[in-house]
Amino acid sequence: MTKGEMESVEVFTSEGKGRGLKARKEFLPGDVIFAEPAYAAVVFDSLTHVVCHTCFKRQERLHRCGQCKFAYYCDRTCQRAAWLNHKNECSAIKKHGKAPTENIRLAARIMWKIEREGSGLGEGCLVSIDDLQNHVDSLGEEEKKELRADVESFLEFWPPQSQQFGMQYISHIFGVINCNGFTLSDQRGLQAVGVGIFPNLCQANHDCWPNCTVIFNNGKIELRALSKISPGDELTVSYVDFLNVSEERQKQLKKQYYFDCTCEHCKKHIKDDLMLAVKEGESKPSAETVKEVIQFSKDTLEKINKARMEGLYHEVVKLCRECLKKQEPVLGDTNIYLLRILSIASEVLSYLQMFEEAADYAKRMVDGYLKIYHPNNAQLGMAVMRAGVTHWHAGLIEAGHGLICKAYAILLITHGPSHPITKDLEVMRVQTEMELRMFQQNEYMYYKMREAALKNQKIQVMPEPSNEASPSLFHKKE
Numbered sequence: 001m002t003k004g005e006m007e008s009v010e011v012f013t014s015e016g017k018g019r020g021l022k023a024r025k026e027f028l029p030g031d032v033i034f035a036e037p038a039y040a041a042v043v044f045d046s047l048t049h050v051v052c053h054t055c056f057k058r059q060e061r062l063h064r065c066g067q068c069k070f071a072y073y074c075d076r077t078c079q080r081a082a083w084l085n086h087k088n089e090c091s092a093i094k095k096h097g098k099a100p101t102e103n104i105r106l107a108a109r110i111m112w113k114i115e116r117e118g119s120g121l122g123e124g125c126l127v128s129i130d131d132l133q134n135h136v137d138s139l140g141e142e143e144k145k146e147l148r149a150d151v152e153s154f155l156e157f158w159p160p161q162s163q164q165f166g167m168q169y170i171s172h173i174f175g176v177i178n179c180n181g182f183t184l185s186d187q188r189g190l191q192a193v194g195v196g197i198f199p200n201l202c203q204a205n206h207d208c209w210p211n212c213t214v215i216f217n218n219g220k221i222e223l224r225a226l227s228k229i230s231p232g233d234e235l236t237v238s239y240v241d242f243l244n245v246s247e248e249r250q251k252q253l254k255k256q257y258y259f260d261c262t263c264e265h266c267k268k269h270i271k272d273d274l275m276l277a278v279k280e281g282e283s284k285p286s287a288e289t290v291k292e293v294i295q296f297s298k299d300t301l302e303k304i305n306k307a308r309m310e311g312l313y314h315e316v317v318k319l320c321r322e323c324l325k326k327q328e329p330v331l332g333d334t335n336i337y338l339l340r341i342l343s344i345a346s347e348v349l350s351y352l353q354m355f356e357e358a359a360d361y362a363k364r365m366v367d368g369y370l371k372i373y374h375p376n377n378a379q380l381g382m383a384v385m386r387a388g389v390t391h392w393h394a395g396l397i398e399a400g401h402g403l404i405c406k407a408y409a410i411l412l413i414t415h416g417p418s419h420p421i422t423k424d425l426e427v428m429r430v431q432t433e434m435e436l437r438m439f440q441q442n443e444y445m446y447y448k449m450r451e452a453a454l455k456n457q458k459i460q461v462m463p464e465p466s467n468e469a470s471p472s473l474f475h476k477k478e
Contacts (some may be wrong), residue, residue, distance in 0.1 A: 223237070
């Protein structure tokens with residue numbers, strides 16, 4: 001965090017919420033309020049061999065550390081940049097015989113940094129590691145058991161020649177990781193690949209309808225303005241996806257972050273009516289029918305998850321079609337159960353290259369999302385982008401180009417022009433604009449050329465549907 005960025009925000013005591021961050025100057029949508037490198041960060045256990053341990057980019061071929069045979073890097077530049085943080089870890093892994101889990105590795109990296117630099121306020125930091133919340137006292141029995149197991153594993157891994165810390169302090173660090181660990185995504189922002197601690201970002205409080213968003217870009221976390229922010233306004237981010245009724249969001253926040261959300265949208269149940277909408281008019285369904293369809297939707301979503309885990313994508317499509325047949329006469333266009341099925345159906349059908357059916361579902365999903373989400377929401381931008389690409393692949397160039405332009409406008413604010421995904425989208429925007437002009441001049445020629453192009457090159461395959469939701473803001477043990 002630069003001196004200028006530090007001067008544009010301040011830590012304050014927020015009524016009923018503890019510490020918070022507020023603006024000291026005006027910000028406009030898309031402005032970067034601050035960018036913060038990780039205090040410490042590690043790659044997830046399951047991805048240690050496919051993601052660079054320095055820049056967190058997914059790469060086909062990575063260089064392995066010759067000493068510990070555990071860490072992987074893009075190249076010598078990333079390896080050299082990592083050495084200060086990897087040096088102690090490298091020898092500890094060699095002595096221990098294997099690498100411990102991501103939580104233990106992250107705690108060890110934090111402790112080695114404290115050993116090197118002390119735990120006070122570092123340069124560019126608004127708050128010290130010691131002052132971060134740990135919520136250890138709020139843990140349930142099961143969570144306390146997990147914490148004790150983590151502390152034991154840490155002590156087995158921690159070298160005797162390193163600075164020794166008391167049990168209470170080690171528990172504090174694990175508590176900090178548990179409630180402040182931030183999810184790091186790959187360069188495209190599509191997959192969660194690691195977890196890091198960002199002390200300044202941790203000071204931003206939650207709001208279900210926030211004025212800021214957080215994006216991992218080029219090795220740093222960026223706090224970006226979503227709407228106009230005046231000096232003195234509190235800076236807020238959303239810890240959970242908005243696409244859930246207020247009661248469900250409140251439950252999730254209480255369980256994972258130990259606080260009761262009292263934001264305007266939760267207090268007044270704003271948009272809950274849209275998310276639970278049912279068909280209106282003469283054929284309005286009975287409460288009993290609605291209850292049955294929602295239960296059927298929940299059961300189907302469980303079956304879908306199981307089929308996706310097993311890679312049975314045609315089975316997923318069949319389940320989605322059956323569920324939509326039951327939902328369509330009963331649920332409103334913005335009902336979250338309908339939108340969840342439409343989202344899965346469009347994603348899986350795109351992967352199976354059944355683009356026309358996928359485009360129809362994607363359009364309905366986006367129409368619903370636009371009525372529910374904040375207009376500058378990153379998840380909305382990504383969904384509109386996916387829908388645009390699906391329409392483009394289906395040969396629906398006018399709708400495809402329109403959606404890609406809409407997504408580009410959102411992502412310029414949420415991700416910024418330098419983010420890899422925004423750059424990808426800019427290329428698509430230019431390409432679809434060119435194709436649209438060709439289409440408007442001569443439809444017949446456009447389809448002939450498209451047909452020839454598809455014969456010569458295999459159509460770009462959509463990424464395999466993942467069973468995970470898009471990366472959430474904070475990394476939580478489920």
